[in-house]
Amino acid sequence: MRFSVIIPVYNRPSEVVELLESLSRQTYTDFEVLIVDDGSEITCATEVKAFKHGLDLTYHFQPNTGQGFARNKGMELARGAYFVFFDSDCVVPPDYLKILLEAIQNRSLDAHGGPDDADVSFSDWQKAMNVSMTSFLTTGGIRGKMKNPANYQARGYNMGFSREVYERLGGFIHPNMAEDIEISMRIKKAGFRLELIAEASVFHRRKNSLKSFLRQSFQFGRNRVFIRRFHPEAVKWVHLLPVLFLLGLAMIPFLFLLFPTMGLILAGLYGLWTLAVFVSALESLKVGLLAILTSYGQLLGYGMGIIRECWFPEKRG
Structure with a gap:
């Protein structure tokens, strides 16, 4: 199976380098990478160019539309049978795509979501944010720590679905308000099988300040009602x-x-x-x-x- 890894980017060239480095170390190699630079003032074109020889890589710049619609553009350009989405501040472990392929085949999945965690190399602040975003004490286990994997609602930082899902249901319907949760719910309602793959975890290197973290948490609350x-x-x-x-x-x-x-x-x-x-x-x-x-x-x-x-x-x- 050929994967299409789709990454929306906005003004974060240094993060893209770290993510592409992690993708270049994947043990499963049948995949392409599509970088959708969504109207960045500080583009990542130069950084992406350095990986052209090591990865099957496409770089697309467009006017700013929001991350959901940037992902849609990536799917329009994709050639793979299964789309995988990461946020630009993620780092992907070497066996991620290998684990994903085995889970899709063994569990007959049409779509998936995976958890996020902090690497040992992350700063104390990043580790603390990870605790508050993933602990059962704060989120009730809804971000990747649930017993029934079929109950999971995938998040855009680590999720994916098949080309068949995309062709039947279309892409994300909002640029930046709970578009990942909405499409997760739409996928399940259509009868497709979406589950949590707990082993398909990514390291999420959040770059928030306290102010931006509070603003993001506030927006997440708004998003839940909006959906x-x-x-x-x-x-x-x-x-x-x-x-x-x-x-x-x-x-x-x-x-x-x-x-x-x-x-x-x-x-x-x-x-x-x-x-x-x-x-x-x-x-x-x-x-x-x-x-x-x-x-x-x-x-x-x-x-x-x-x-x-x-x-x-x-x-x-």
């Missing part, structure tokens, strides 16, 4: 937990004033949760402390995003 326009069942109880987390934290000062015992109990529960996050991230003292910061930021940002999108929904395009 209900296409799939009303998209919001489950687990997605509302960050709202409860936000409201509970805001209530603590008032409970201390009105019902001190209740305030003490609630504050104690948050304290226990905070300790659990710290212990789960205790690769080092610094990572544990930073994980507390990113975990609170992730949940509060996500909760505020849900509330914002419920009260002031994104206008229909």
Whole structure:
């Protein structure tokens, strides 16, 4: 089977180098790579050119359309039987495509999603962000740590589907708001088999500052509500937990004033949760402390995003 690896890029040439280096070390070699430079002011054309001799590589520059539509352009240009999508800040382990091929064949998959993790070489800040984005304590296991792989909703940083899926259903329908979750749900509704391949993990080298991480978490909350326009069942109880987390934290000062015992109990529960996050991230003292910061930021940002999108929904395009 020939894979088409599709990578949308926007102003991140240094990341592309690291990703292409990892792809050049794949043990399974029947694949092409399509870089869609989505209107970057700092293009990666020079960086991509350096890999032309080692990879079957296509570089396409276009005006900015958003990552979802950039992926669509990649599929238009692709020649493979199965499309694989990575974000530009990912690093792919050498056996990724080999593992993917075996899972597709052994499990008769039409589509897949895979988890992300932090490599040992990543900074303490990147490791802390990884904890807050992947821990059961913060995301409930929805990003790759679930028992039933058929329940997984693939994410754009590590996902893929067959050419048959694309030809029947089309591509991503929104440039940058939960377009990956939407197409995952559409794929399943059409009767195709999409599952989590837990072994097909990537290293996700997030470059967020605290400000951009909070903004991203806020946007993720908005995205979850936004996707209900296409799939009303998209919001489950687990997605509302960050709202409860936000409201509970805001209530603590008032409970201390009105019902001190209740305030003490609630504050104690948050304290226990905070300790659990710290212990789960205790690769080092610094990572544990930073994980507390990113975990609170992730949940509060996500909760505020849900509330914002419920009260002031994104206008229909």
